Amino acid sequence: MEILFLIGCxxxxxxxxxxxxxxxxxxxxxxxVGVLSAGLLFNLAFALVNLVHLPATPLLFPGFPVLSSFFRxxxxxxxxxxxxxxAAIPAILSTLSYxxxxxxxxxxxxxxxxxxxxxxxxxxxxxxANHAIVFLIFxxxxxxxxxxxxxxxxxxxxxxxxxxxxxxTTHFATFCLYIFFFLLHSQSGSWLFSDFQLxxxxxxxxxxxFFFGFVGFAxxxxxxxxxxxxxxAHSIAPTVLSAFLSAVIIxxxxxxxxxxxxxxxxxxxxxxxxxxxxxxxxAIFGVWYALAQHDIKKLLAYHSIENIGIIGIGIGLGCLGIxxxxxxxxxxxxxxxxxxxxxxxxxxxxxxxxxxxxxxxLHTRNIExxxxxxxxAPWFVGLFLIGSVAIxxxxxxxxxxxxFLIYRGFFESASIFGGYFPFFMLLMTVGLAFxxxxxxxxxxxxxxxxxLGNERSPHLKFTVTGLDYLSLGLxxxxxxxxxxxxxxxxxxxxxxxxxxxxxxxxxxxxxFAQWNFxxxxxAAIILLISTLIIWKVSRTNQRKxxxxxxxxxxxxxRMQYTAxxxxxxxxxxxxxxxxxxxxxxxPETIFPxxxxxxxxxxxxxxxxxxxxxxxxxIGKITSVDFLSRTDIRFYILxxxxxxxxxxxxxxxxxYL
Amino acid sequence: MDLSxxxxxxxxxxxxxxxxxxxxxxxxxxxxxxxxRIGAPVWQPYYDLARLSRKETIYATSASFISRIAPVISFxxxxxxxxILPIGYVRPLFSFNGDIIVFAYLLGLARFFQILGAMDxxxxxxxxxxxxxxxxxxxxxxxxxxxxxSLAFISGHTSIYDIYHSIQLDEPSALVFIIVSSISGFIxxxxxxxxxxxxxxxxxxxxxxxxxxxxxxxxxxxxFLYQYGSxxxxxxxxxxxxSFFNPFSMANEWLGFSVFIVVIFLLTTVIAWVExxxxxxxxxxIPQYLLFATAIGILNLLxxxxxx
Numbered sequence: 001m002e003i004l005f006l007i008g009c010x011x012x013x014x015x016x017x018x019x020x021x022x023x024x025x026x027x028x029x030x031x032x033v034g035v036l037s038a039g040l041l042f043n044l045a046f047a048l049v050n051l052v053h054l055p056a057t058p059l060l061f062p063g064f065p066v067l068s069s070f071f072r073x074x075x076x077x078x079x080x081x082x083x084x085x086x087a088a089i090p091a092i093l094s095t096l097s098y099x100x101x102x103x104x105x106x107x108x109x110x111x112x113x114x115x116x117x118x119x120x121x122x123x124x125x126x127x128x129a130n131h132a133i134v135f136l137i138f139x140x141x142x143x144x145x146x147x148x149x150x151x152x153x154x155x156x157x158x159x160x161x162x163x164x165x166x167x168x169t170t171h172f173a174t175f176c177l178y179i180f181f182f183l184l185h186s187q188s189g190s191w192l193f194s195d196f197q198l199x200x201x202x203x204x205x206x207x208x209x210f211f212f213g214f215v216g217f218a219x220x221x222x223x224x225x226x227x228x229x230x231x232x233a234h235s236i237a238p239t240v241l242s243a244f245l246s247a248v249i250i251x252x253x254x255x256x257x258x259x260x261x262x263x264x265x266x267x268x269x270x271x272x273x274x275x276x277x278x279x280x281x282x283a284i285f286g287v288w289y290a291l292a293q294h295d296i297k298k299l300l301a302y303h304s305i306e307n308i309g310i311i312g313i314g315i316g317l318g319c320l321g322i323x324x325x326x327x328x329x330x331x332x333x334x335x336x337x338x339x340x341x342x343x344x345x346x347x348x349x350x351x352x353x354x355x356x357x358x359x360x361x362l363h364t365r366n367i368e369x370x371x372x373x374x375x376x377a378p379w380f381v382g383l384f385l386i387g388s389v390a391i392x393x394x395x396x397x398x399x400x401x402x403x404f405l406i407y408r409g410f411f412e413s414a415s416i417f418g419g420y421f422p423f424f425m426l427l428m429t430v431g432l433a434f435x436x437x438x439x440x441x442x443x444x445x446x447x448x449x450x451x452l453g454n455e456r457s458p459h460l461k462f463t464v465t466g467l468d469y470l471s472l473g474l475x476x477x478x479x480x481x482x483x484x485x486x487x488x489x490x491x492x493x494x495x496x497x498x499x500x501x502x503x504x505x506x507x508x509x510x511x512f513a514q515w516n517f518x519x520x521x522x523a524a525i526i527l528l529i530s531t532l533i534i535w536k537v538s539r540t541n542q543r544k545x546x547x548x549x550x551x552x553x554x555x556x557x558r559m560q561y562t563a564x565x566x567x568x569x570x571x572x573x574x575x576x577x578x579x580x581x582x583x584x585x586x587p588e589t590i591f592p593x594x595x596x597x598x599x600x601x602x603x604x605x606x607x608x609x610x611x612x613x614x615x616x617x618i619g620k621i622t623s624v625d626f627l628s629r630t631d632i633r634f635y636i637l638x639x640x641x642x643x644x645x646x647x648x649x650x651x652x653x654x655y656l
Numbered sequence: 657m658d659l660s661x662x663x664x665x666x667x668x669x670x671x672x673x674x675x676x677x678x679x680x681x682x683x684x685x686x687x688x689x690x691x692x693r694i695g696a697p698v699w700q701p702y703y704d705l706a707r708l709s710r711k712e713t714i715y716a717t718s719a720s721f722i723s724r725i726a727p728v729i730s731f732x733x734x735x736x737x738x739x740i741l742p743i744g745y746v747r748p749l750f751s752f753n754g755d756i757i758v759f760a761y762l763l764g765l766a767r768f769f770q771i772l773g774a775m776d777x778x779x780x781x782x783x784x785x786x787x788x789x790x791x792x793x794x795x796x797x798x799x800x801x802x803x804x805x806s807l808a809f810i811s812g813h814t815s816i817y818d819i820y821h822s823i824q825l826d827e828p829s830a831l832v833f834i835i836v837s838s839i840s841g842f843i844x845x846x847x848x849x850x851x852x853x854x855x856x857x858x859x860x861x862x863x864x865x866x867x868x869x870x871x872x873x874x875x876x877x878x879x880f881l882y883q884y885g886s887x888x889x890x891x892x893x894x895x896x897x898x899s900f901f902n903p904f905s906m907a908n909e910w911l912g913f914s915v916f917i918v919v920i921f922l923l924t925t926v927i928a929w930v931e932x933x934x935x936x937x938x939x940x941x942i943p944q945y946l947l948f949a950t951a952i953g954i955l956n957l958l959x960x961x962x963x964x
Contacts (some may be wrong), residue, residue, distance in 0.1 A: 114694055168725035374720040381722075385772075395758060395767045407757045408814065422809035423957050429805050430798045430950075433760065437794035444771040453778025454718050514752040521750055521758070525736050532728040536877060539713070547716035547779045548872050561775070561783020568767070569791035573943060655799055 002060050003045040003099045011039030012121045019113035025106040033096045033467075037089055038146040042084035043124060060128065072130035072194060075496035076262075079338060080127040080255050082492075086478070087247040087345040088120050090471035094353045097239045098463040101360050108152055116241060123248055127255055127395050132181040132191045139177065139252070143170045146249060149241045150233065162236035169219060176216030177256075180202070181368035183209040184263065196263040206264075210271070213260050221253025223312060224282040225605040227305045231293075234301035235365065239356025242297060244306045246352055247345040252339055254311055258334075261319065261500065272319030279312025280431045285577075285604075287438040291445065292580055292601035295365045296355045299446060302349065303391060306435060307344040310403065311337045313428065317409040318500065327501055329413050334497045336405030339489065343390070343398040343482065350387035350475035353468070354380070356616050358450065361462050367446055367563050372455035376462035379469065381451045386476040390442040390483070393436050396522030397483035407432065419654040438570070445566045454557035484522045489513050562600055579604050663750030670894075675699035676891035677884070678807070679924060681861050686928035704939070705884055713876030726773025726872065727881040733766040734885045742896040743895055744916050745905045751817040756808055759802050759816060763848070766885070769795055774870035784867035788939065792854065792866070795946035796847045802953025803840045804896075807833065809957065820902045834900050836851045838953050841900065843949035845893035849886060852931040854942055894920050 015035035022028035043382070050073060059068035081543055102109050126138035147170075150163035183205055184196045200206050219226040230250070234242045257275075261267065286305030292297035314337025321329030358373070358381065359365060374381045390397035407429065414425040482489055549555050571580055579602030587593035629635070675727055681698040690694020715723055739749045740759050772791055774782040810833075811822035824830055847854050850867035857868060871882045898919040905912015937945060 177940065310790050372718075372721060374776075378721055381720075389765070389768065391762065392764070393766065395761050398887055400761055404754060404757055408754050411808060411812075411814045414809045421805075425813075426802070426809050426954075426957050428804055429679070429809075430801045431807075433797045434794065435800045436761070436764065436796040440768055440771075441790035441794055444768060444775065444786065448772055448775030448783075448786070452720065452722060452772070452776045467713075517750055517752045518758070521736060521739070525732055528732045528735070532732065533725055536724065536728060539877065541712035542876070543712065543714055544717050544719075545714045547718055547777045548781065549779065557778070559780055560778045561780050561787065566787045566790075568796060569787050569939075 002046075002062060004042050004049070005060065008039045008042030008046060009124070011035055011042065011258065012117050015039060016114045016117040019112055019117070019562065023110060025103050028110070029096060029103075029113070032117075033092055036092045036117060040085050040089045040092060040120070043081065044089065046241065047078050047081040048084060051082060051495070056263050070131040070134050071125075071128045072261060075127065075492075075499055076255070076258055077128045079342075079492065079496045079642060080251065081124055083251060083342050083345045084120075084124050084127065084248050086342075087349045088244060090349055090475050091240045091244045091247075092120075092473035094243075094356060096358050097468050098238065098240050098360055101600060102152065106337070106534055108154070112149055112152045112241075115145040116244075117529065119144040119149060119241075119244065119249075123252065126252060127600075130193045132185065132196075135193070136174070136177065140174060142249065142252070143174065145453050146241065146245060150237050152238045152241075154237075158359065158581065159236045162232040165229050166233035173216045173219035176212040176219070180209055180213035180216055183212070191378055192265075193259060197265070198263045199265070200268055210260070210264065214257070216280075217253040217256035217260065219253070220252050220281075221248060221257070221308050221312075222305050223253075223278055223308060224285055224305060224610055227282070227286070228603060228606040228610050230305060231298045231301040234304070234570075235295055235297040239297070239352055239359060242301075243318075243349045243356070244354035246301065246350040250304060250308060251341055251345060251449040253307070254315075254337075257315060261315070261322065263321075267319055267322045269320070269323050272316050272323055274316075275312055275319055276316030279309045279316055280428060281309070282306070282312065283309025284431060286572065287435055288571075288578060290335070290440045291438060292571050292578055294368050294563055296358070296367050296446065296450070297352070297365055299367075299418075299442070300355065302350055303351075303439070303442070304344075304348060305392070306439065307340065307348070310346070310406065310432070310435070313337075313432065314340060314402075314406045314409065316496075317406065317413060320413060322500055324417075326413075326416055329409060329416065330501050331494065331497050332405050332409035332412055335490070335493045336409055338404055338493050338496060339405060339486070340399075340402035343479075344488065345401050346401060346475050346478050346482075347387045349392040350472055350479065351384065351391065353471060353475075354384040354387065356470075357464055357468055362457070362459055364421070364457075366409065367450050369457045370450040370455075371457075371557060371560065372451075373459075373462055374451040375448065376459070377464050380462075380464045380472070383469075384451070385447060386479055387446050390479040390502050392439045392443045394440070395483065396525055397479045398481075398486070399479075399483075401483055401486045401518075403436070404434065420537055441567070445563055447559075449563040449566065453560045455556050456560070457651045484526070485519055486518070490515075572601045578602075579607055661747065662749060665739075665751075667749055668741070668743035668746050669749060671743070672738050672741075672888060672891050672895070676737060676887040677705060679891050679894060679920070680887050682921075682924045682932075683890075683928050686925055687931055690928060692931040701883075701896050705880055708875075708880040708883065709877060711876045713878055716777045716779075716823065716873045719873070721775050722776040723773050723874075723878070725877040726769040726776070727885075729769040730766040730773070730895045731881040731885045733769075733951040737762045737892055738888065740816060741892055741895060742820060742899065742913055744899060744902060745821075745909070747817055751815050754814045756804060756814055756816050760797065763889075764793075764797070770870060770882070773874070777873045779873065780868050781872050785866050785872075788866045791842075791869060792847055792942060792946065795943050795950070796844060797954055798944065799840055799844045799847075799949045802950050803837045803844065803956070805955040806953060807837065820899045821906070823900065823903050830903065832959055834954055836952055836959075837900050838897060840949040841897040843895070843946065845890070845897065845923075846927075846930075847946060850894060851927055852892075853934055853937050853945065856936050881926045894923050897923060 015032050018035060019032040020030050022031055060071040060073060061068045063318065099109055122138040122141040126135060129135040129138055147167045150159065150166060152588045153159050177443045184198060185191055187202060187205060188195050188197050198206055198209060215226065215653055234246055237245055264271070283306050286302050286309055290299050290302035290306065293302060314333050317333030318330050318337060321333055330609070355407060358370065362370060390399040393399040410425040412428045414422040433613065467588055546553065571578060580599065582597065582599035585596040587595050678698065678701070680701045684700065685695050685698050726744055737759050740751070741753045742748045742751070767789065771786045774786040804816070804819060807819050807823070811819055813816050813819045813822055825831065846852065850857060855866040867886065871879060874882055898916050902912070904915040
């Protein structure tokens with residue numbers, strides 16, 4: 001079966017080569033999409049086949065034991081491979097129609113295709129890596145290739161700025177990971193993940209290693225307050241890449257945190273509690289910031305932060321379970337987190353690819369300029385709506401099911417631990433419910449402002465290609481399938497979670513809820529809704545008339561409720577926390593003058609933490625500015641002094 | 657699950673469907689009496705629903721398919737909450753671990769599509785109502801989890817039926833739970849069913865309203881579904897409130913039944929009285945009012961954590 005994966009990876013590489021070699025750019029694009037989707041299908045099949053037959057540990061390269069030991073095909077790796085491939089296939093399918101608008105810039109498109117395929121490849125190999133150096137190589141490759149992918153329209157200044165923020169931040173994350181892995185190596189004397197061991201008895205090293213590892217992975221995952229790069233990078237990335245960035249690349253941070261939990265044993269209590277706190281914070285403020293955005297891709301980026309927070313809450317619960325070795329809690333927490341990671345990859349891809357379709361038609365990302373799309377593309381809006389209901393965590397779609405597991409984890413841990421736990425878990429529950437309410441407000445906002453009502457700026461036609469419908473439809477189908485019948489994925493998730501469960505009492509998911517009841521209810525709801533809709537459509541007594549306007553007939557599309565006014569009620573409550581600034585100019589004379597309203601949503605992490613830290617560092621660096629000379633001899637002197645310093649230290653080290 | 661249990665579970669479902677318009681009629685009648693009018697007959701909501709179901713449906717020219725499906729989805733979601741909700745000691749049709757979460761999120765689904773249906777018209781009236789509905793829902797959802805959720809944490813159950821059945825009369829703290837939960841349950845009812853201190857159900861032409869202004873452009877069968885849905889919702893929250901007095905029915909079935917009826921009747925009286933005596937709050941102060949309910953909901957758990 002390993003041959004499937006090798007074929008898949010080779011096809012991805014061949015696709016990259018063909019994208020460069022085939023002369024007509026149109027043809028190259030088509031071949032690329034065809035070859036890459038075939039390759040990804042192979043890898044998807046590989047992940048599925050191996051996930052079903054867990055816990056078998058096959059070798060990736062039979063006959064090459066050393067090479068094979070660099071890769072590990074355990075449940076966690078395969079589950080993330082499943083996530084990557086199932087999010088990558090729709091993204092690749094959408095590439096065709098999205099890049100059609102850039103075909104006049106053939107070289108840039110070819111460069112994008114090559115870097116995109118390398119991103120796909122390195123991400124898949126990254127989660128399979130078992131060797132720290134191999135992991136870091138693929139991590140770096142993924143980061144750099146994603147950076148090159150961001151530069152599709154590199155002449156635009158906002159893209160240069162956003163991609164540089166991405167570049168700098170993710171390299172800081174890589175720097176932290178280097179320290180993390182070197183410390184792990186010094187502890188265990190091995191580079192293999194399967195040998196890594198980090199115990200609290202090692203004293204300071206444990207804390208330092210944990211700190212750097214967590215910061216490195218949290219920057220990638222986008223936990224608050226490490227999230228500041230995300231809105232910049234996602235909003236400027238070509239949409240197919242931002243879909244992949246949000247669905248998969250930030251999930252490699254989650255993957256890393258899962259691996260860290262595996263290395264750290266026993267797991268102290270503060271890790272679980274800390275992760276819970278930082279995750280709840282990310283979830284609440286991620287969605288609250290999202291509510292204030294007008295840029296659809298920036299908004300979706302903040303929603304990624306929210307969902308990373310929800311995943312983190314699951315991980316935190318699982319950590320508590322691991323600390324006290326309570327099997328049901330491990331299952332509910334980590335299982336919920338894994339399931340939500342998968343679900344988020346699916347519906348976030350759906351939403352990002354949908355926003356790409358909108359961008360290629362309307363050439364704007366500002367939702368205040370959209371509206372009325374539902375009339376020209378009702379099926380497209382329906383698919384986007386499925387993604388929105390799913391991300392809001394509403395039944396009967398998949399987002400609900402994973403949040404359901406996490407909620408069950410709260411109740412479970414409260415009843416197991418007793419003491420003060422019910423109180424804290426109630427606060428977590430209410431926090432998650434609050435996040436759900438805010439997400440509902442946010443997604444009703446973007447759906448109604450973007451799609452409903454009348455067109456705010458006229459668009460002639462709205463075209464959605466067949467391939468777009470295919471990729472969005474596939475994702476929507478998965479949302480529906482795993483919402484109504486989650487049992488099919490909960491089985492594999494159980495075997496993945498078993499890695500973290502000690503002892504033989506590995507739980508099966510069927511003990512936690514009467515899943516068939518839930519499936520029955522959700523199927524019945526969908527049945528009832530469809531029946532009622534068919535019945536209602538078949539009714540004859542209906543007609544059309546103008547909307548109610550208190551007798552005023554001259555309504556224009558500019559009189560509609562805007563996104564800012566929709567969100568103003570909620571955002572007004574937390575203006576100072578959210579760094580919302582607005583400038584209003586109201587005419588104060590008798591005769592009408594021009595009036596203005598301008599609002600801007602900042603970010604506390606960027607404005608309050610990163611920028612001051614950056615300017616502090618710049619200030620410190622400029623204080624040694626007197627050393628910079630124009631004469632090259634000074635530099636030679638500096639070099640000699642440095643060599644002398646290191647050499648002297650080495651001599652002293654050896655002889656003293 | 658044998659047939660008699662299922663039939664018993666269907667009984668509350670059918671009962672609520674039949675009785676819920678009567679409850680609204682009862683509120684309106686008492687309100688009329690309190691303001692010195694004779695008022696419409698108690699059966700008026702039934703007449704209204706019958707009339708609406710016959711009338712033709714008019715769609716705004718700016719409306720899309722969303723307006724057509726939104727009332728249906730919203731109504732179906734509310735209908736299914738009934739299948740989870742127990743009436744007193746009667747076991748609902750579906751009762752499983754974690755149904756409290758399904759209950760809360762089904763109401764969320766109903767709200768999602770009602771908001772979309774309102775925004776579909778593209779009119780500022782509906783936009784304003786929808787924005788307010790979304791805002792207050794953000795604060796109302798914590799109240800639900802602070803009341804029923806705290807009882808869930810105290811009892812260790814996650815099924816609404818089991819949670820209600822875990823309330824015991826012989827503990828002194830149970831009385832405090834009932835009182836505190838009743839207060840925040842009432843505030844939840846008022847918010848979710850758009851009654852007086854939050855929203856005025858009568859004057860739908862004012863820009864200051866929430867629920868009534870959202871359904872301004874709905875007519876005929878759509879309005880039927882929305883109105884019937886809102887009647888059912890009031891009944892759901894009334895039952896939700898009355899079930900806190902479940903311990904009485906465990907002592908004696910008939911005592912419990914009469915307590916149940918009396919509590920629901922008292923609730924209608926309180927709603928009518930509040931609507932007569934109090935004007936609607938300013939929109940700005942509504943979040944504070946809801947946070948107050950949240951704060952007293954947290955009392956439940958503080959009592960549990962620190963007293964016992």
